[in-house]
Amino acid sequence: IPTAPPEFKSGFIGIIGRPNVGKSTLMNLLVGQKIAITSPVAQTTRNRLRGILTTEKAQIIFVDTPGIHKPHHRLGEVLVKNAQSAIQSVDLLLFLVDASQAAGGGDRFIVELLEKTKTPVILGLNKSDQQPANFQPIDDSYIQIATNYNWPFVKFSALTSEGTEALQNLLISNLEPGPYYYPPDLVTDQPERFIMGELIREQILLLTREEVPHSVAVTIEQVEETPTITRVWATIHVERDSQKGILIGKGGGMLKAIGSAAREQMQKLIAGKIYLELFVKVQPKWRQSRLHLAEFGYKI
Ligand code: GDP
Ligand code: K
Ligand code: MG
Structure with a gap:
């Protein structure tokens, strides 16, 4: 692993949110390779997966997590527990929401979890491509939350990639200077x-x-x-x-x-x-x- 230049930034970013908001799709897009499977089915993601993005200025290790939901069986409990423990062990959290729908109880449940953590949070409004004509009240429901907690927010589409460059820059600007954690050409820790x-x-x-x-x-x-x-x-x-x-x-x-x-x-x-x-x-x-x-x- 090479030695990072002095201004190089790096860190672990946990992607959390309700099932199906596009966490895995976004990680694949930013990393540039399909490492996490995606589907319209909730609980598609069952393991904590690392996706590594290395640029000239930074290395981001994304931690994709199973969606946070109310568990119905032991597998469900294990998934939610792992997602929650990811919240504690990263440098920055990207709280992803589906901006084609207004904030609901599932999002508020996660907001309550985030209230209890010291890890800084960025709110990501995904699925901008799917917003209905009258989207302002939807956006407002999320911007209200971001304003309450002083979270920076950004809107984009993981499907069309519109706005994701701004997201990437925002994420990097919120990381601290740090080393390469992984070789620059590695995209995942998964075999x-x-x-x-x-x-x-x-x-x-x-x-x-x-x-x-x-x-x-x-x-x-x-x-x-x-x-x-x-x-x-x-x-x-x-x-x-x-x-x-x-x-x-x-x-x-x-x-x-x-x-x-x-x-x-x-x-x-x-x-x-x-x-x-x-x-x-x-x-x-x-x-x-x-x-x-x-x-x-x-x-x-
Ligand atoms: P996760 O459960 O949060 O990891 O969500 P997935 O990444 O598995 O995506 C759930 C579904 O939403 C899939 O069918 C994706 O193709 C779709 N999806 C993800 N991002 C977007 C987006 O930006 N726009 C649209 N229209 N669909 C998306
Ligand atoms: K899914
Ligand atoms: Mg997933």
Whole structure:
């Protein structure tokens, strides 16, 4: 790791907010690579992920977190606990909201958490591209909060990238001088294997419905690299036989669709050819089991 020049700035920035406000989409955009999967499903993000952005003047380590919500099972509790602990352990917090809707109870719950922390906060109004014609009352509902707490705020779209340069500059200007924490060319602390499993889970979230997305965990069993192709064997764990049936689909059609879409994403990740084989296994009530949560890679 090189030595940073004297004016170089660096630090850890936690991205927090309700589920689905665009935390993972924004981190991917700023880092310039897909390291966190995204989908319209709440609780898409289950792990705390680091995304690293290095410019000539600064290094930002983004900490993407699961959305903060009221938990309904042990997995949910673990997710919220991890998001809350991220609040304490960063230099700066980016509190992300969905500016296509007015502030609601979910946002106020987070504001109450932030009231209790000394970590400085920046309020990010995302999804500006989706604002309705009469957006001023919506903006006002957030600006009111920012003004109450003296938080700088900025509006942008993680989808179109409009306004995100101003966001990036605001974030850097709020960091202290500091060293390189990671090599300048590294974009994440996550191993490739983990991201591969996530890319499979992402396709399940996008292609299946109702209770299936929340009941799924993916483990990578084996990766075999040859000069021409990388072979990957993965297991999809579900909680019930009925979910296994949905995942496999008529004549195996669903599993095939998940596999080929995931394979395409994985090929982008490694910039090479992938052979992917998927297995589906029923693991009753894994979301309630500490043993299985740990086995599937969740920090408990
Ligand atoms: P997270 O749960 O906060 O991490 O949210 P995700 O990053 O998974 O995004 C949730 C959904 O919102 C996805 O369907 C994204 O494509 C979408 N999304 C994220 N940012 C924007 C944005 O700026 N504009 C619009 N229109 N959609 C967005
Ligand atoms: K999501
Ligand atoms: Mg996310």
